[in-house]
Amino acid sequence: MSDDPRETEERTLSLGVIGLQQFAPYLMNRIMGRYNATLRDELKARSLTTAQVRTLAILAVAEGLTINEVAVYAVMEQSTMSRTLDAMEAQGLLRRETDAGDNRARRIFLSDAGRALFDEVWPVMLGIYRQMFEGVDEAEYAGFVAVLQRVLRNVRKHDF
Secondary structure (H helix, E strand, O other), rough: OOOOOHHHHHHHHHHHHHHHHHHHHHOOOHHHHHHHHHHHHHHHHHHHHHHHHHHHHHHHOOOOEHHHHHHHHOOHHHHHHHHHHHHHHHHHOOOEEEEEEEEEEEEEEEEEHHHHHHHHHHHHHHHHHHHHHOOOOHHHOOOOOOHHHHHHHOOOOOOO
């Protein structure tokens, strides 16, 4: 038997001891599940999926990404992302261009219609965001985001 307190803590620490309301992954899933459900409900009238809205938002901020980069930012499997991009391209919301440095790679850009649609849905997204952080002051928000960024650095597999 070891006298190392870390080993003792690992043996006795369980989800029951931590509790769901203190288990950060559970809380993050609950929050994002609620955010996505609210967003989905708000966007039904526009016939947009959560995947399409994520894609619009990402490309509104960082155009010219590859499919893989958009998939990472959107937290989606590449196959799902490819189908989403195909549908959005067919709707005239984006265009793909061959990468100047690599003819095999395609870069993705919003079309004017895609940018206009994002401009239309952004107020909905912003409203949901504001509701989520109601009563959270600037210092709390800054600390929260700093912790999230540190956690993301700990778990990410990509440089972005």
